Amino acid sequence: MDKKLNILVIEDSQADAELNVRLLRSAGYEVTYQRVESAPEMIEALNGETWDLILSDYLMPNFTVQAALEIYHKGGLNVPFIVISGAIGEVKAVQLIKAGAHDYLLKSNMARFIPVVERELREMNNQRAIINISNALSSSEEKFRSYIDNAPDGVFVADETGKYIEVNDAACRITGYSKEELLTMQISDLLPDESHEIGITQFSHVVNTGTSKADLLFKHKSGMLRWWTVEAVKLDETRFLSFTKDITDRKNANLEVMKAREELQHLNQYLMDARENERATVAMEIHDELGQALTAIKIDLKWVQEHLEDIDKSSQKLSRIIEMTNDTIKKVQRISAELRPELLDDLGLATAIEWYSDEFEKRTGMKCVLSLEDVPDEGERINLALFRIFQEALTNIIRHANATTVYITLRPLPDGITLIIEDDGVGISQKSISSGKSLGLIGMRERARQISGTVEFSKSSAAGTKIVTFIPTPIKDPDRI
Ligand SMILES: Nc1ncnc2c1ncn2[C@@H]1O[C@H](COP(=O)(O)OP(=O)(O)OP(=O)(O)O)[C@@H](O)[C@H]1O
Numbered sequence: 140m141d142k143k144l145n146i147l148v149i150e151d152s153q154a155d156a157e158l159n160v161r162l163l164r165s166a167g168y169e170v171t172y173q174r175v176e177s178a179p180e181m182i183e184a185l186n187g188e189t190w191d192l193i194l195s196d197y198l199m200p201n202f203t204v205q206a207a208l209e210i211y212h213k214g215g216l217n218v219p220f221i222v223i224s225g226a227i228g229e230v231k232a233v234q235l236i237k238a239g240a241h242d243y244l245l246k247s248n249m250a251r252f253i254p255v256v257e258r259e260l261r262e263m264n265n266q267r268a269i270i271n272i273s274n275a276l277s278s279s280e281e282k283f284r285s286y287i288d289n290a291p292d293g294v295f296v297a298d299e300t301g302k303y304i305e306v307n308d309a310a311c312r313i314t315g316y317s318k319e320e321l322l323t324m325q326i327s328d329l330l331p332d333e334s335h336e337i338g339i340t341q342f343s344h345v346v347n348t349g350t351s352k353a354d355l356l357f358k359h360k361s362g363m364l365r366w367w368t369v370e371a372v373k374l375d376e377t378r379f380l381s382f383t384k385d386i387t388d389r390k391n392a393n394l395e396v397m398k399a400r401e402e403l404q405h406l407n408q409y410l411m412d413a414r415e416n417e418r419a420t421v422a423m424e425i426h427d428e429l430g431q432a433l434t435a436i437k438i439d440l441k442w443v444q445e446h447l448e449d450i451d452k453s454s455q456k457l458s459r460i461i462e463m464t465n466d467t468i469k470k471v472q473r474i475s476a477e478l479r480p481e482l483l484d485d486l487g488l489a490t491a492i493e494w495y496s497d498e499f500e501k502r503t504g505m506k507c508v509l510s511l512e513d514v515p516d517e518g519e520r521i522n523l524a525l526f527r528i529f530q531e532a533l534t535n536i537i538r539h540a541n542a543t544t545v546y547i548t549l550r551p552l553p554d555g556i557t558l559i560i561e562d563d564g565v566g567i568s569q570k571s572i573s574s575g576k577s578l579g580l581i582g583m584r585e586r587a588r589q590i591s592g593t594v595e596f597s598k599s600s601a602a603g604t605k606i607v608t609f610i611p612t613p614i615k616d617p618d619r620i
């Protein structure tokens with residue numbers, strides 16, 4: 140306990156005042172004091188200084204303890220007020236205590252003086268501490284409230300059963316519910332089936348450990364599912380506070396990026412496989428078609444070598460050999476044209492499409508209806524990209540469309556080139572269009588994307604499948620692509 144005491148003594152007798160002070164000093168207190176004996180003196184003393192203790196006589200020539208107590212109360216002071224007087228009788232003593240004095244001592248019996256002073260100082264200290272704490276609490280409660288109300292994040296306070304006992308405006312915005320509605324709800328009411336278990340686990344975590352943090356799916360009042368990031372802390376045994384942010388847009392963007400990354404990985408694999416398959420096809424064609432033709436030529440040449448004397452027959456054979464050689468040359472041209480149509484470089488996109496459509500008709504029996512307008516020649520890469528998109532579209536038609544006619548349109552637009560391939564087959568499903576596994580389609584889109592273009596697939600029951608490719612021109616920076 141602080142042993143320094145500044146005492147206000149209300150007493151007409153200097154000797155009595157000193158007596159009390161001496162008792163306190165002998166109990167180890169370092170005492171400073173002022174003696175007053177009238178109302179004005181008392182008021183001035185209270186205004187001028189802070190006091191630890193007030194000792195008052197009962198009756199003085201110009202003052203009474205009742206008047207002193209009135210002044211004391213008006214001042215709203217938290218200082219022990221002890222009355223020390225001659226015998227006044229029990230009734231008056233009780234009245235004094237009722238009037239607000241902390242204790243009453245007889246001048247003739249000061250044995251209780253020190254213990255009473257000590258008890259009152261201790262109680263006063265406790266009371267002051269409680270007042271300080273409650274002031275601090277109410278001001279921090281105020282701060283807490285205003286912080287919660289104005290927080291940009293959704294703030295929810297739940298009790299230990301998960302029932303909401305406090306929410307802010309942002310929480311209402313995020314959930315779509317009003318404050319009144321939320322205060323009748325509990326955490327599990329906002330959790331959809333998908334995240335019910337993990338949501339409850341997170342709540343148990345904050346109850347048991349004091350904190351938790353997670354990204355969870357929540358159910359908006361409209362029924363929409365939204366992603367929230369939730370950070371929770373334990374305030375006390377019955378209050379758990381969570382800060383909640385709606386991160387649906389961010390989460391969706393991340394999912395898009397992840398989906399694109401996955402598609403790209405698949406596409407890489409697909410392109411590698413496609414290259415291998417193409418090599419295998421070319422090897423097979425060279426082996427089957429050219430190999431056989433060259434073997435036949437070789438056999439016939441050998442025959443001519445051995446029958447040179449038979450001019451007529453040799454000449455016949457040589458004519459056959461020339462025919463076979465011509466056929467072989469055509470086969471070589473076809474195979475190499477499939478791999479990389481020279482026409483594309485020499486005569487442009489429209490001619491290459493015409494040639495390929497012709498081959499396609501011969502191979503499949505389907506009819507191609509062409510509407511090819513002159514388009515600006517924007518260079519090899521663009522022609523090749525459009526041609527490959529066209530090739531893949533036609534290959535898909537053979538494999539999947541069950542069509543009889545293909546409509547091919549190449550047209551210049553004010554701001555680009557469009558290539559439209561439409562068939563009258565069964566039509567493509569929406570699932571195939573959006574599937575990350577449709578690598579042929581993704582490859583077509585990717586080819587267009589690399590030259591800032593787009594490919595759109597659609598199904599119309601009348602027209603089967605429609606593929607619209609658009610490439611913006613002129614290409615501003617061809618080196619970039
Ligand atoms: N013209 C079309 N008519 C009907 N369905 C089509 C058409 N084109 C594509 N599809 C559907 O879209 C799916 C995806 O096409 P995609 O080209 O990506 O793959 P694929 O042709 O099956 O295999 P590949 O990877 O060898 O090209 C096909 O499996 C098919 O179901």
Ligand SMILES: [Mg+2]
Nearest residue numbers: 534535579580
């Ligand atoms: Mg395909």
